[in-house]
Amino acid sequence: MAEITAAAVKELREKSGAGMMDCKKALTETNGDMDAAIDWLRTKGLATAAKKSSRTAAEGLVGVAVEGTKGAAVEVNSETDFVAKNEQFQDFVRTVSALALKTGDDIAALGAAAYPGGEGSVSDKLTSNIATIGENQTLRRAKIVEVSQGAVVSYMHNAVSPGLGKIGVLVALEGDAPVDAIEALGKQVAMHIAAAFPLSLNEDGLDPAVIERERAIAVEKAAESGKPADIIEKMVQGAVAKFRKENALLSQVFVIDNKTPIAQVVANAAKAAGGSITLKDYVRFQLGEGIEKETSDFAAEVAAAAKG
Template sequence: MSITASMVKELREKTGAGMLDCKKALEETNGDMEESIVWLRKKGLASAGKKAGRETSEGVIAAFVDGNHATIIELSSETDFVGKNEKFLQLADSLVKSAHNFKGDVISEFLTSHHGKATIADLIAEHIAVIGENIILKKLKKISVPHGKIIPYFHNRLTDNIGKIGVVVAFEGEVNEEVEEFGKQLAMHIAALKPLALSKSSLDANVVEKEKDVLRAQALGSGKPADVVEKMIEGRIRKFLEEIVLLEQPFVVDGKTKIKEIIEELQNKTKSNFTVSSYIRYEVGES
């Protein structure tokens, strides 16, 4: 009998298996829905749907860097054991490369795009069935510079481009060997110190205002005059910014020189006209 798209869709909704597998099952069973479910179960492909609601707090960060363009993803799993599974790591590598070639970084649109004859969502569903755990593509982002280089770093590295923490830093301008070496150290710094923003100007103003409100309430409780309170707040905000803004942070290598000062010194020393234009830091399980 003729296998229709609606039949494939119905079987997919019942089993969670990939569309190509559903079509194959229906063809093998002459369109019998119940027999198709049995066929898929025997192949180990009918369990993905049942696993789709499980919580995923483990997994990996994968990145693909192509000169001055990069893509980074978080692929999550239920357990750390699966997060280190070779098939899971191969899936992460395949997904980040497919995402890099995909136009845009909207996850829902990427999932409906095609990987060969199947969709990305189908590919993930097939791996859920085989691996036996829920798998979710949680994050996807891209970074690029017109002229320059993107430098990656992975903490708890599992493969060349996969780890538990992933960082990509974009350098705009002239990037020689010395600048690139600094870039590697800076990426490690970002992995360790978790800055919230590149610069004070790029930091969400609401973050600063909320911190000021907290500090003001604490200071006013001390009974000090209002003018003294405001000076106290100014000093504490400077300290706060040093903790969360990358360019204001003390470099992790020496613990005292600010990142922006290190950059200025390197620019003068190497006569290189470069800037740190942006970065992305992903860590498994972070919101």
């Protein structure tokens, strides 16, 4: 049986919104597996949704850059938030974001690209930064979006500097409507994406494994209702359909008015502008998402050191 620490209970409580004792029981029942514990809470109706973590699991910065009808987003990680405030580090992320517009989003190719100023490649510059700043840093990921006609609009939530922050969004809108109308729409949709955290552009783009996980949770939850099998099946289908609708960007309800699906918001904007607008693609990079951050008990470390 894995030891259930107070830190793990606290983390589960923040991720699920469930009570402390329920979180402790969930971790006990699942031998400390965080994802399984979240699922356990949801089957018991103690966690209302698969709460998407907004907690930063790694430090550093997300950078976005737009040139014409093409946009790039990159993420560069560091060990501490202190480095993200370093001008040298910020300049590196800003420069790499601009370089990605030319090299594309393949990390190996981006790392091999020549860094401006004759300082070798991007990877060479990163190695130099690690030596001078004194912290490990990683060029983690990049993503490009572009349209043939229309606009790519960027948005940085809580920017620490223009184009740099912890949640970066790019929205690719294709169409022949006036560019100012497309950009105004793009800014609103980008803010929605930052807040609503869609998992894909449309329902067909959702990860099948994620859908199956939701179905399994729905099946177990519905089975506890004691209703007939045919009713249970309808409950499961309804739960999965609701999940798909709430996690695909085009079918999500616009956060600004809390009633209109994003697909309709785009259609309305196109009609008002007197031209065509299609939401083609998007990027949402949140710093550290998907990275497990190591935690330590400082007091325990000091005590251990004192014992020799």
